[in-house]
Amino acid sequence: MSVRRLAPPEMQPKDFSFSKDNLAWAKKEITKYPEGRQQSAIIPLLWRAQEQHGGWLPEAAIRHVSDFLGMAHIRALEVATFYTMFNLWPVGKFQVQLCGTTPCRLRGADDLEKVCRKRIGDQGEVTKDGKFSWVEVECLGACVNAPMAQINYDYYEDLTSESFGKILDNLAAGKKVKPGPQIDRQLSAPVGGATTLKEKA
């Protein structure tokens, strides 16, 4: 895991506050937690702030959320800088989170990384058209379908450099893409179909 820092001052907006709808949502969200434990809502609130701010969390949003929850700014900053689901720098319309943990590495993540570097640039860069950015992340819990990447909210699994490149092409062209395994298998079932429990009881 690399060091995660806030974007430099020149990229930071001066202010952030929840929109009217998000403020109403946040007020309701904290009622899910026991009295006195409202700070436990830090992750969903940071996530909503990130969504409102076009996919990344500026410092002003982290401060806003910590003030809303009545907690020290440093506590909210600790959470925002720990989890890679929080983007601390501007991201593209399609943010690629490429799994770089051992099972995905053993199954071809190096090739996918080359695709990212060639088509998008270095980690954290946004393409000139604003469409793509990428970052390497730790295991996303889909190792059985390695190698894989998450793009915005969806997982794309059993990738090759060809299928991954095609997905990026289609997203860039505004075409529909199919999340999940990119080979002929059902979710995480064995490749080639069932191998056990085939006999009727």
Ligand code: FES
């Ligand atoms: S190692 Fe890549 S999803 Fe687990």
